[in-house]
Amino acid sequence: MSLQDKIQHLVIDFNASLLDALSLMDKNNCKLLLVFKDTHFESLISIGDIQRSLLKNNDFNKPLNQFLRKNINVGSISQSKESIIELMLDFGVELMPILNEENNLVDVYLWKDVFEKKFSGQKIEGNVPVVIMAGGKGERLKPITDVIPKPLVPVGKKAFVEIIMDTFKDHGINNFHLSVNYKANLIEHYFESKPEFNISYYTESKPLGTAGSLHLMKDSIKSTFFVSNCDILIDQDYSEILKYHKDNGNELTAVAAVKTYNIPYGTMEIEKDGVLKELKEKPSLTYYVNAGLYILEPHLLDEIPTNSIFHITHLMEMIKERNGKVGVFPVSEGAWMDIGEWNQYNTTKERFSSRFN
Secondary structure (H helix, E strand, O other): OOOOHHHHHHHOOOOOOHHHHHHHHHHHHEEEEEEEEEEEEEEEHHHHHHHHHHHOOOOOOEHHHOOOOOOOOOOOOOHHHHHHHHHHHHOOOOOOEOOOOOOOOEEEEEEHHOOOOOOOOOOOOOOOEEEEEEEEOOOOOOOOHHHHOOHHOOEEOOEEEHHHHHHHOOOOOEEEEEEEEOOOHHHHHHOOHHHHEEEEEEOOOOOOOOOOHHHHHHOOOOOEEEEEOOEEEHHHOOEEEEEEEHOOOOOEEEEEEEEEEEOOOEEEEEEHOEEEEEEEEEEEEEEEEEEEEEEEHHHHHOOOOOOOOOOHHHHHHHHHHHHOEEEEEEEHHHEEOOOHHHHHHHHHHHHHHHOOO
């Protein structure tokens, strides 16, 4: 295979926008792109570079050439294959450009061609606790949830909640706290044959919303922790989310998917008295959508009301009302997989198959 054939799906133009880069990453299930100016290799742009750029200026249409790093990890044609592979492991990168003496690109080592296991990101030290909200009835997934609870709905060969837990285990985390209610006995029975997971169960006496059952864990969790819905999966380096949370001193960090809606019509913006101000032909609108994954500080458990319906959005509002800090960490739309209802479930099965199998 020629170099051009090998990398054509990973190449983006120097003048493309951040949103263009996100879209290309989603299309090709990658988190790192090769940036070319005309026919010359200029640099790399990673999902982390884009996320940091959005967090600073929140402008999806900025050209990515404004955010390229001066120092990137590259290999040399003079290095052995073994030493380049070692560099990929050391830096945790899914591809390594190989340059000659004139800094021209002559080859690219791809993680998927070198390693059997999917690239998942950096390990997280300290076995951070993970709470999975697994007590809902899954009304939008009937009739399957009349038989099994939503966390056990399969994607591929595994229950979805096990896939979520596998993702955390890939980051070195195996400290799970499951909030259960509906068909809780089936969830516990499912994991009886899987001793590789360290699980504590907390049973809601009644449905308590997306955060109400957290009050049951205030005597068990004493450090920064993740909270995940049982019907979402984020294909992202979780260590980057945790670093952002800690570096910014957030009390709560919510992961948000960057979602773009294309309007298939020309739109008109008008001023007073119906005077036309601007025409836009088939514009697109981009929003941050709550993705269902969060990081919380343990003191927040004391703010959860006891045995009352309480949602994570209520907690965010409470924090903001007392001038606390809630952060938002962006991920691409394709990195967010959701099985909450049937159309999302079918999309997630396709996306999961291409990204993880």
